[in-house]
Amino acid sequence: VAELKDQLRDVMFFVEARGQLEKVDGATQDEIASASVTVQAPVKPRRRRR
Numbered sequence: 057v058a059e060l061k062d063q064l065r066d067v068m069f070f071v072e073a074r075g076q077l078e079k080v081d082g083a084t085q086d087e088i089a090s091a092s093v094t095v096q097a098p099v100k101p102r103r104r105r106r
Contacts, residue, residue, distance in 0.1 A: 077088050 073093065077083065077091070080088075
């Protein structure tokens with residue numbers, strides 16, 4: 057089940073990213089096809105001092 061959730065997340069990310077890229081003015085299909093996406097690790101919030 058966890059593997060399917062990961063695959064679904066990946067597919068949804070792909071679909072949403074493709075939709076956003078299609079909205080970009082001036083981007084050619086070659087630029088979109090050769091583009092890459094990197095995802096950074098989430099930033100841990102800093103603890104507040106009291």
